[in-house]
Amino acid sequence: MLALVGGCASPGGDLVGRPVTTGPNPSSASTPPPGGGLRRPTDAQRVVVRWVTDGDTVTLRAVRRGALPLQVDTHVRLLEIDTPESKDPDLPVQCLALRATAATERLLPRGSTAWVQTDRELHDRYGRTLGYVWNAHGVFVNEALVRRGLARVLFFRPNDRHLARMRSAEAAARAAGRGLWTRCPSTP
Known part of the structure; x- marks a missing residue:
């Protein structure tokens, strides 16, 4: 697995370069239904998509009780x-960044219903709300973004x-040479 450390890719590390465990929390693993995909979890909170900031950040408004505050725009x-980054003023637009953002916009159109699920920690060390959508x-x-x-x-x-x-989806995308794995020369 690769993680970013100080703007660089680091094998076997997490956001701050510490070794990463190799498996998921076995008590919370999800089983895909026949035909692939992952059904919306029963513990997911219903939200409305307000807008997409970039490929991996969206703004959602909760319409049902849950981890996100009700009727408040929350950046997730x-x-x-x-x-890849497209909004950082200190960096050039990275390879496939605009395509990733466009894919997220197609998957989560403004005003559509979506569901967000949280994990053990709701916020990262930067105060950002974290979620699966x-x-x-x-x-x-x-x-879907990893698989593509x-x-x-x-x-x-x-x-x-x-x-x-996620790791399985990444391995499949890499093996098939999709997106980042063949089109971007700096992809580790």
Whole structure:
């Protein structure tokens, strides 16, 4: 697995370079239904998509009780993934960044219903709200971006609810040469 450390990719590390455990929390693993995909979890909170900031950040407004505050726009960083950057004023637009953002916008159109599930920690060390998101059609958005080669797996310790599934999707995208794995020369 690769993680970003000080702007660089680091094998076997998490956000701060510490070794990462290799498996998900076994008590919270999800089983895919026949035909693939992952059904929207029963513990997911219903939200409305307000807008997409970039490939891995969206703004959601909760319409049912849950981890996110009701009727408040909440910026949610998609857990366990990292898409190329397009909004950082200190960096040039990265390879496939605009495509990743467009894919997220298609998966989560403004005004659509979605569901967000949280993990062990609701916020990261930067204060960002973290979540897994399913769209109105039951598509697991985090996984779909990885499977399409528009995102890499990034472990936000200790949130590992779907980590094995994400790693499997990344391995499939890499083996098929999708997106980042063939089109971007700096992809590790």
